Amino acid sequence: xxKYIQKTLSLLWILSLSIVVLNCGKSDNSSESKxxxxxxxxxxxxxxxxxxxxxxxxxxxxxxxxxLSKKHSKFDVIIDWKTPPNENENAQxxxxxxxxTEGTDAILISCSDGPILTETINQTVAxxxxxxxxxxxLPESKRFAFYGANDMEVGATLMDxxxxxxxxxxxxxxxxxxxxxxxxxxxVAGVRKTSGxxxxxxxxxxxxxxxxxxxxxxxVLQVNAENPQLTGWVMVGGWPFFDDKLMDKIEPGxxxxxxVDALPEQLPYLEKEIIQMCLGQPLFKWGEVSVQQIIDYxxxxxxxxPIKNMQLIQVTTANLxxxxxxxxxxxxxxxxxxxxxx
Numbered sequence: 185x186x187k188y189i190q191k192t193l194s195l196l197w198i199l200s201l202s203i204v205v206l207n208c209g210k211s212d213n214s215s216e217s218k219x220x221x222x223x224x225x226x227x228x229x230x231x232x233x234x235x236x237x238x239x240x241x242x243x244x245x246x247x248x249x250x251x252l253s254k255k256h257s258k259f260d261v262i263i264d265w266k267t268p269p270n271e272n273e274n275a276q277x278x279x280x281x282x283x284x285t286e287g288t289d290a291i292l293i294s295c296s297d298g299p300i301l302t303e304t305i306n307q308t309v310a311x312x313x314x315x316x317x318x319x320x321x322l323p324e325s326k327r328f329a330f331y332g333a334n335d336m337e338v339g340a341t342l343m344d345x346x347x348x349x350x351x352x353x354x355x356x357x358x359x360x361x362x363x364x365x366x367x368x369x370x371x372v373a374g375v376r377k378t379s380g381x382x383x384x385x386x387x388x389x390x391x392x393x394x395x396x397x398x399x400x401x402x403x404v405l406q407v408n409a410e411n412p413q414l415t416g417w418v419m420v421g422g423w424p425f426f427d428d429k430l431m432d433k434i435e436p437g438x439x440x441x442x443x444v445d446a447l448p449e450q451l452p453y454l455e456k457e458i459i460q461m462c463l464g465q466p467l468f469k470w471g472e473v474s475v476q477q478i479i480d481y482x483x484x485x486x487x488x489x490p491i492k493n494m495q496l497i498q499v500t501t502a503n504l505x506x507x508x509x510x511x512x513x514x515x516x517x518x519x520x521x522x523x524x525x526x
Contacts, residue, residue: 223260226478227283228471229276229293230267231320231365232395236426236447237467238267238294241318243515245292245471252479259483261475264288271362271395273297277304284308290478294319294470297364301325316478318470320367321491328481329488331474333465333496335367339374342418342442343382345461345498349440353384354415357407359400361421363392371420371444388414393423400424405433416440425450425459434458446499446507448518454504455523462499464507468514469494 228245230238242265249261266283268275273296281304283291291308295301295317302325305315309326321330346356358375361368372390379387388411393399400423408414422445424430436457443450446462453459473492480486499507505526508519 220258221260222258222483223262224289224479224483225262225264225287226475227264227266227279227288227291229279229283229291231271231276231294231296231362233265233267233269235271235395235423236449237422237445237465238319240447240467240514240516241294241470242267243471244468244473245475247468247515248472248475252476256483259479261479263471263475271296271365273300273364276301280304280308284311284313288313290482291315292471292474292478293317295322295366296320296362298322298324298366314478314482316474316481318474320365322366323491329477329490329492331470331477331492332367332494334493335370336374336377338444338463338496339371339376339420340378341463341496341498342371342420342444343375343378345442346416346418346440347382347385349442349460350385350416352382355386355388355411355413356416356418357388357411357414358390359404359417359419359421359424360390360392361395361400361423368420375418375420395421395423397423397426397429401430401433404430408434408439414439417442419443421445422447422450422462425453428452431456431458444496446497446511448508448511448516448520451504451508451520451523454499454501457501460500464497464499466494466497466514 230241232238245263249263253259253261266279276296277300280291291313302322305325305327309315315327317327317330319332358372360372379385391403391407393403404424416439422443426449441459442461443459444463446464450462454462477488481488505523508523512519
């Protein structure tokens, strides 16, 4: 009996020792595996964290980072969001410098201004950190790639559409946002250039403002009051309609209005025909596509197209439902339920 017990204890001891050895091996392998994972930090600097278009881009970037980390087990891709609350080129410069000081592998930026950011981007690239732009480009800088709309074409599309809506005659105004933003300057230039095709349309002015809903809405109401003969608006951004404050201040159909962007907050204006056409940007893809390109560039050393243009979609009451479902698929919330069943 004693021998049986001793034999049993010996077997148990051997089994325990085996388990310990196996566990130690697993721990070592796990530690070794973690050591081989390359952390890639991408600093993302949009124009304004209060602007919902950039929050969608952030979500796209974060989703792409997770997907790439899962697909490539040797990478751990992290999005470092360093966007100022309000649009300010000096704040963007500070964000770039802070990212460089803290350590980053790449910078993804939507540029608020030209000269000051060009100098900072060029210095960052000279320091060995690649920079990619999205939404608003600085082609004269040393960024390696840009992803976004062809803004001259955007302006041309807006002008052609407003001309169609007002019967190719009448007075229109242009809402321009930040006067120093390169992408918005190009959109306005596209409107102006294409307006030459419509001699009976008069542009009463270009109106710029801080890119907040309050400032944009106030500018629209001011211009409407000052121009009683106004028949239409071309808005190179959708800022006035990012909340419901103008819903009872603009009579449906009084003005023909075309705008860039088609966010959930804008869709009720479209449904009530206060807006006649939204030029929808796949905002989610700003982040998704750009992060994929950065990883291809810095991790796989692939050759990247210097310019990749994003295609915009005309959204009207005719395809409002389909667009709403697309927004939901991109992670947008706050969509009115009946839009999703249209």
